[in-house]
Amino acid sequence: MADEESQPQIRTTSESWESLFRTQVAVMRRMQQLPEFKKLAMREYDVLFNLSHCPTGWTRLNELNEALLISQPSLSRMVERLEAKGLVQRRTAERDQRGIEIALTEEGRALQQEIGRVHVRHLHEMLAPALSEEEFKQLQFLTDKLRTGLKDR
Known part of the structure; x- marks a missing residue:
């Protein structure tokens, strides 16, 4: 039954x-x-966006990878490209000399903020006609609840 x-x-x-x-x-x-993703691919922007939210400014590659939908080898290659563009920097991990940490450069932070400002406006223009502010709050509550439920398991 x-x-x-x-x-x-x-x-x-x-x-x-x-x-x-x-x-x-x-x-x-x-x-x-959207035009903002002509300067930088959306996945590359996602890396910069996630790096901009690191509490210390630095994170290990595997920690960054947890927030992205990309394989570890692909992320490693992407970080190399972003480093070559001067948008991210690497250093030996302070607590574990075998590990590598990455962070935004000043140029990377400036580009992330520039794209982010435009991106948020475009996202609002695209989505705001579909839902009220209260419905967006409800959507955020529900998706946060789902994500939290996955972490607890």
Whole structure:
């Protein structure tokens, strides 16, 4: 009996996830076309954005990788390209001499902020017509709750 009762819940979970995923795909496709991502690819911007939120300014590659949807080898190559562009810097980890930490350079921070300001406005223009401010708050609450639930397991 319990299995029969869980079938509608399983279907609802699946359909909700599919809706969330398809919405993200649609938004990401539109965002890729935005002019701010002509200066820097969206994935590269994502690296700069995540680095800009590191409490100390520095992070290990594997810690940064936890926030991104990219493989560790791909991230390593991307960091090399960003370093060659003068946007990130590396150093030997202070607590573990075998590790490497990365951080934004001043140029990287300035570019992240420049793109970020424009990007936030474009994102608002794209999404704001669809939901009220209260609905956006509800969406944030629900997605934060889902992410927190995943961390607890």
